[in-house]
Each structure stands twice: as C-alpha cells, then as structure tokens.
Amino acid sequence: MPGFLLQARRRGEGEPADTVRVGFTCSKKLGNAVARNRAKRRLRALAHEILPGRARAGWDYVLVGRPGATIERDFAALKQDLEQAIARVHGEGKPSGKPEGRGRT
DSSP states (O other), rough: SSSSSEEEEEEOOOOSSOOOOEEEEEEEGGHHHHHHHHHHHHHHHHHHHHHHHHOOOOOOEEEEEOOTTTTTTHHHHHHHHHHHHHHHHHHHSSSSSSSSTTTOO
C-alpha cells in the first residue's frame, strides 16, 4: 500500500489462536525520533479504528511505516489502504495467486 507495508501471518499449532496481535515498526529511514514516533502514533490510531472489525483471531499483523508516506498521507487514505490490505491478505480482494496464510501487501 502507498502509506505503509502490511505483513500478516496466521499462527501455527501451539500458538494462541483466540487473539489478534499487532505490531508497528518505523525505521530511521522515516526520519528522526520525532518523525518515527508520529508515524507510529498514526499507525496505532489506524489499527485501532480498522482492525477490530476486520482482523481475524489467530493472526499476527505488522504495520511498517514508509518514508515520506506514513506521515504525509491523508488519514482517510491510510484507512482505505488498510481496509484494502486486510482484504487482500485474507483473500477478499483481488486474487493474488498467493496461498492464504502468509500475506505481504
């Protein structure tokens, strides 16, 4: 997605399957600590709004900030990006030819 990278994986045997786990990462490529923290706050707010209705139990999601995009992109556009990314990961969007279970958008 233009505003961030979404990585997702279905947990395997022996891992708890009744929860959703979410992680956030922003490298130094995004800028100084202030810029990285702002990007992470935006990603957290995004996940808080979108994931409760779309995420699936037993899955792990990581939102990775993109330089120049995560901070500058309109929040409404970021929300649309996350909805599309979740749909693609779970096979609800365009067919990607990838097996369900591991997704990277």
